[in-house]
Amino acid sequence: MATRLSGVARAFGDRVVLDSLDLELRDGEFTALLGRSGSGKSTLLRALAGLDDEVTGKIDVTDSVAVAFQEPRLVPWKRLLANITLGLDAPADKAKAALAEVALTERSDAWPLTLSGGEAQRASLARALVREPELLLLDEPFSALDALTRITIHQLVLELWARHRPAVLLVTHDVDEALLLADRVLVLDEGRIAHDISITADRPRHREDPDLVTLRTILLAALGVSPEGRS
Amino acid sequence: MSVVELARPVGKPRATPKGPRRRVTAWHRWLSPLALLVIWQIASATGLLPERLLAAPATIASTAVELTQAGTLPTAIGVSLQRVLIGFLVGGAAGILLALVAGLSRAGENAVDPIMQALRALPFFGLIPLFILWFGIGEEPKILLVALAVSFPLYLNTFSGIRGVDGKLAEVAKTLKLSRGQLIRHIVLPGALPQTLVGLRQALGVAWLALIVAEQVNATTGLGYMINDAREFLRTDVIVVGLLVYSALGLATDAIVRLLERRALAWRRGFLA
Numbered sequence: 392m393a394t395r396l397s398g399v400a401r402a403f404g405d406r407v408v409l410d411s412l413d414l415e416l417r418d419g420e421f422t423a424l425l426g427r428s429g430s431g432k433s434t435l436l437r438a439l440a441g442l443d444d445e446v447t448g449k450i451d452v453t454d455s456v457a458v459a460f461q462e463p464r465l466v467p468w469k470r471l472l473a474n475i476t477l478g479l480d481a482p483a484d485k486a487k488a489a490l491a492e493v494a495l496t497e498r499s500d501a502w503p504l505t506l507s508g509g510e511a512q513r514a515s516l517a518r519a520l521v522r523e524p525e526l527l528l529l530d531e532p533f534s535a536l537d538a539l540t541r542i543t544i545h546q547l548v549l550e551l552w553a554r555h556r557p558a559v560l561l562v563t564h565d566v567d568e569a570l571l572l573a574d575r576v577l578v579l580d581e582g583r584i585a586h587d588i589s590i591t592a593d594r595p596r597h598r599e600d601p602d603l604v605t606l607r608t609i610l611l612a613a614l615g616v617s618p619e620g621r622s
Numbered sequence: 623m624s625v626v627e628l629a630r631p632v633g634k635p636r637a638t639p640k641g642p643r644r645r646v647t648a649w650h651r652w653l654s655p656l657a658l659l660v661i662w663q664i665a666s667a668t669g670l671l672p673e674r675l676l677a678a679p680a681t682i683a684s685t686a687v688e689l690t691q692a693g694t695l696p697t698a699i700g701v702s703l704q705r706v707l708i709g710f711l712v713g714g715a716a717g718i719l720l721a722l723v724a725g726l727s728r729a730g731e732n733a734v735d736p737i738m739q740a741l742r743a744l745p746f747f748g749l750i751p752l753f754i755l756w757f758g759i760g761e762e763p764k765i766l767l768v769a770l771a772v773s774f775p776l777y778l779n780t781f782s783g784i785r786g787v788d789g790k791l792a793e794v795a796k797t798l799k800l801s802r803g804q805l806i807r808h809i810v811l812p813g814a815l816p817q818t819l820v821g822l823r824q825a826l827g828v829a830w831l832a833l834i835v836a837e838q839v840n841a842t843t844g845l846g847y848m849i850n851d852a853r854e855f856l857r858t859d860v861i862v863v864g865l866l867v868y869s870a871l872g873l874a875t876d877a878i879v880r881l882l883e884r885r886a887l888a889w890r891r892g893f894l895a
Contacts, residue, residue, distance in 0.1 A: 440797055458794075458797040466808065477800070479798075502889045502891075
């Protein structure tokens with residue numbers, strides 16, 4: 392089931408963050424949502440995740456949603472495997488398979504506080520994916536990782552997406568990340584989807600790809616930044 | 623290459639001197655208490671410290687053996703331990719139950735918390751006269767005093783522990799579609815546990831205190847009775863034996879909680895180390 396939003400609005404006091412926003416996310420599509428800081432990207436994601444009770448408008452979203460947050464948010468008093476299966480009736484071997492997919496089989500007995508940042512984020516992905524979601528929401532999950540870890544985890548996310556084919560909404564402020572990963576890039580501005588751009592380049596993609604370079608300039612302009620860093 | 627050379631001296635020198643040095647310090651720490659005991663024994667033997675004020679350490683030791691052999695001490699310990707245990711269980715259950723009611727819903731908080739906060743301000747030893755009027759001088763007032771004393775630290779700590787659980791984890795629980803029961807079981811209660819264990823230690827401390835006070839007031843059995851009875855006969859040795867047993871029991875229960883803490887909070891170990 393595709394995800395449809397129409398007339399979605401949310402204000403914090405006087406500040407309108409989402410303003411009668413319309414959006415459709417198609418099945419199996421990898422969408423990146425860009426926006427300046429404070430543009431309401433995370434607000435939109437939280438609305439889709441069912442974490443915002445005060446959002447208004449029509450939100451048609453599948454029940455099968457999973458979220459990976461900016462911080463991994465593992466439950467610290469549950470060992471890794473128990474974190475993956477939390478709230479699931481699924482047998483343990485399914486969770487073990489999920490851990491294997493993110494290369495954490497050997498850490499399945501570890502306490503979350505002993506994991507590195509990259510490991511914890513991978514675990515968070517496994518916890519989301521083991522639920523076989525139709526819609527996977529990623530709230531800047533790579534922003535706290537170091538550059539090298541980020542590259543590997545980008546690859547991992549693409550692999551997992553290719554294998555499980557959920558619709559993905561990746562909230563990010565990183566234009567390059569959006570260009571490398573997504574089929575479709577949205578720019579959120581003034582509470583609405585201001586730009587909706589399809590990316591057809593084959594994966595794996597390279598930053599130097601001329602099509603992507605052009606798109607980067609367009610997207611940066613849409614975000615109010617010129618490539619030289621001046622608006 | 624410089625990295626390899628640097629790596630060794632940073633880690634190594636800390637490890638070697640620490641072990642032996644620690645052991646030396648530990649041994650040193652026994653010196654001053656031992657010296658004090660010797661001085662005390664000498665003072666008693668020379669008559670500087672009269673026995674009606676304080677018995678000699680050697681006398682206290684032999685009295686302890688005598689009381690144990692005669693069965694007086696084990697019986698007294700058994701009675702006192704039972705009072706603390708029952709009072710602790712009753713008060714602990716009440717405190718934690720009330721904290722759950724208050725912590726898990728606003729309505730519960732409004733119903734329970736004002737009363738608990740008001741009662742907390744009451745000095746509970748002041749209740750002894752009322753307790754005697756209500757419950758007589760049997761076991762009930764003693765057990766209830768312990769229960770009352772225990773319930774507050776457990777209530778306050780568990781309540782604040784529940785309210786202090788990370789809201790971000792509650793959001794995770796929501797996205798993982800945990801039911802309310804699962805949320806409480808997997809997130810709220812384990813999240814509140816560290817604070818509850820702090821409350822447990824405080825509760826054990828006041829439990830012994832409450833017992834001592836309760837037993838001094840009106841008792842015909844137990845450690846407090848043994849101590850009070852000894853006062854009538856100027857038996858300072860028996861009094862000191864009683865006090866030592868109180869503190870040994872207090873230390874023992876504290877050690878149990880610490881063991882419990884180590885097991886229950888193992889997930890924090892990697893983080894704290």
